[in-house]
Amino acid sequence: MAVKEPVIFTEKDEMRKWSRSMRSQGKTIGLVPTMGYLHQGHLSLVEEAHKHAEVVVVSIYVNPGQFSPSEDLSTYPSDFHGDILKLKSVPRGVDAVFAPKNLYDYRENKKSEIMLIWKIRILTRKGWFHVWRRGEWGTKQGLELRDWREDILCGKNRPVFFRGVATIVTKLFNIVEPDVAVFGKKDYHQWRIIQRMVRDLDFGIEIVGSDIVRDSDGLALSSRNVHLSPEEREKALSISRSLLKAKSDAKIGLVNCKELTDTVVQTITQAGGRIDYAEIVEQESLEAVEEIKNPVAFCIAAWFGKVRLIDNIEISI
Amino acid sequence: MAVKEPVIFTEKDEMRKWSRSMRSQGKTIGLVPTMGYLHQGHLSLVEEAHKHAEVVVVSIYVNPGQFSPSEDLSTYPSDFHGDILKLKSVPRGVDAVFAPKNLYDYRENKKSEIMLIWKIRILTRKGWFHVWRRGEWGTKQGLELRDWREDILCGKNRPVFFRGVATIVTKLFNIVEPDVAVFGKKDYHQWRIIQRMVRDLDFGIEIVGSDIVRDSDGLALSSRNVHLSPEEREKALSISRSLLKAKSDAKIGLVNCKELTDTVVQTITQAGGRIDYAEIVEQESLEAVEEIKNPVAFCIAAWFGKVRLIDNIEISI
Known part of the structure; x- marks a missing residue:
């Protein structure tokens, strides 16, 4: 069987246009949001998405909005080329990959909103390693979830985390306009918060939770x-x-x-x-x-x- | 010309289904969100919507989420039958009216989220007058806008106002899924905040601002x-x-x-x-x-x- 080559979009308008053309052909769309550096856990989400939708979109975007300045945005691993190869290895592959450069770039000149993010490639013995650097944490704007149990578990002591997650997921939903979105149950709190957000904000999107994938020794993949x-x-x-x-x-x-x-x-x-x-x-x-x-x-x-x-x-x- | 009779929806699933069927026929959808008790200002928004979209939906919903307990939700006027007659009087009429009963009813039994709202009809010399009463202000959940200048002008001293507006507009956008939404420039601050929300959250919706309509003496219609x-x-x-x-x-x-x-x-x-x-x-x-x-x-x-x-x-x- 020929391996399916995904269409790669970096511009949101192009992504939305593609989605709408799929929908106008009567096809249902499944979205798998990721931050890249994919592993078998992500690939299982793609397989799950194929069970619920006719075409599958994977988004790859390290969302600066959900990291606070003390957290590991700067060391979050990335390997776009490897990710695409892995996605092609999944049965039925993926139809599109959405890999935007910066979803918070509104081309404004206001100092308080400028966010400096750049990527450094480091050659290690294992090959190129990508590192994100950031000058200023600038995604202060966004959705605040109220009374959504955003301050417990993974939100405790991380005031920006679920604001960042809710904002980016809303943006991805609005750009890709999927019928179904698949989230891993490993991020249990996130999965439940997104289910609740979809209910409370009336998104016309089904949220599917997919089981944790573990290594043979039991460690949850991450x-x-x-x-x-x-x-x-x-x-x-x-x-x-x-x-x-x-x-x-x-x-x-x-x-x-x-x-x-x-x-x-x-x-x-x-x-x-x-x-x-x-x-x-x-x-x-x-x-x-x-x-x-x-x-x-x-x-x-x-x-x-x-x-x-x-x-x-x-x-x- | 026969006067167009709008389809009236009270259930969000039915509303979305209708919108999607319109879209699948290649028709663009315009949305005019209102709180009812329509006047010529609202009707001008409908006329504006016809310039930008092939079918027009008017929503009528007094959003409890944007009133704080001290404000005038309880006396906000309502006249559904009169509203429908007025909408039929607009050239090309409207195609659908979305008049949900309660957009915050998630059928949960949790006390803290229960919102009691009821309507009283009072017979006055001018006819029936409808009054909304509310037991508890319960829409604590919702979108919080961060750094969106939500605390000035119409948001000053009204901490829930724009949270309520952003939440309900997002809900309506997600239910009706319009291509275009028309807002009156009379609510200037609201119009600008919604433009910004659409940009920041990547809604695939064009926001049109429509000029203020005034009575012959100059008073802005309200x-x-x-x-x-x-x-x-x-x-x-x-x-x-x-x-x-x-x-x-x-x-x-x-x-x-x-x-x-x-x-x-x-x-x-x-x-x-x-x-x-x-x-x-x-x-x-x-x-x-x-x-x-x-x-x-x-x-x-x-x-x-x-x-x-x-x-x-x-x-x-």
């Missing part, structure tokens, strides 16, 4: 895993292992959330991880629960070295 | 004018008269904004009005200016009795 040393990686397995253990404990009747989280925190801390949060929450409302009765998600974020990893597991008893 | 007594109405003419005077003063070289606003404030105050704001701002950025050099808008809000009126004039010298 673009950030590349920054883990082999030792850190080994230690980081404590996350998925302790989550699995919590699930089986819950299944045999240990449903006290404080006890379950204490155990997980202890396991990860002993392995050398630094817990950001470890919480058992109701699946839709994301409200913390004391005892597992209804379906919950056990969500964890933890640092290993300089890498912040997230993972979660859904538990129904 | 649904709220119905609450003015004949005496208040006469006094309220000081707004449009002083704005016209300011424009002609500017044309002959009086370009100092403090002097111009002082004169206007004095005129309106002497007529018995209570100024909410009177500001000369740059047309796009809405930034206050000291001297008129580039095109500006002179924007005024003032109370006459219990009625808050707004008006403005664009000045280019």
